[in-house]
Amino acid sequence: MAEKLTEPPEVAQNVGTFHAPVHLSVWMNLTLVLVTLAASTERALRLRYSRLLDGGAG
Structure with missing residues (x-):
């Protein structure tokens, strides 16, 4: 998506272009x-706490 957003000349001139390493x-x-x-x-429907997914350290 970033590659497509940086294609227009106006954007490429100001921001530069992005080339994806994998196509x-x-x-x-x-x-x-x-x-x-x-x-x-599935994650939204379960609405359960997960230390791994919710960033809990303890």
Whole structure:
């Protein structure tokens, strides 16, 4: 996404351009989006505290 946002000449001139180190295929991007949506939905629906995910140190 950062790569697409820095493509326009006006932005590239002021901010510079970003080139992603890895380029995924369309089906890999779609799979990544679906897995992320499923994981975030599951996390939101459970509403349980997790030391690992919620940043608790003790």
